[in-house]
Amino acid sequence: METAENGGDNDKILINSHWYWAIASVSQLGWAVSSYRRGYTGDHRFMPLKAFAVASLFLGASASASVAFLKASGIHKVEDLMGVGASIRSGLGIRPRTGDK
Numbered sequence: 001m002e003t004a005e006n007g008g009d010n011d012k013i014l015i016n017s018h019w020y021w022a023i024a025s026v027s028q029l030g031w032a033v034s035s036y037r038r039g040y041t042g043d044h045r046f047m048p049l050k051a052f053a054v055a056s057l058f059l060g061a062s063a064s065a066s067v068a069f070l071k072a073s074g075i076h077k078v079e080d081l082m083g084v085g086a087s088i089r090s091g092l093g094i095r096p097r098t099g100d101k
Contacts, residue, residue, distance in 0.1 A: 021068035025061050032057035 035054045040047050075081050089096065 016071075018068045018071035021064050021071060025064035025068055028057050028061035028064060032061060 032054055035050070035057065040050055042050075070076075070081075073084075075084065086096065
């Protein structure tokens with residue numbers, strides 16, 4: 001944990017939240033894989049519901065992993081992501097986009 005000045009005499013404790021996102025992603029992925037491997041058991045009318053639930057778990061796991069990656073990389077705003085993209089383009093020798101100055 002880190003402490004940071006918040007402008008007053010109180011110190012605010014910052015917690016790296018990307019670990020929470022990573023743990024959520026791993027648990028969702030594990031649950032999705034176990035549900036997929038178990039297959040469908042039960043009434044045939046509920047099979048579409050189970051398929052939708054398993055697909056939602058895979059999608060949620062990938063979304064959680066994406067958020068964890070962005071937070072761990074230090075990208076917190078859209079402007080940060082645009083700056084990373086501009087840096088990658090300039091590193092590859094590609095001309096800047098017309099909107100970039």
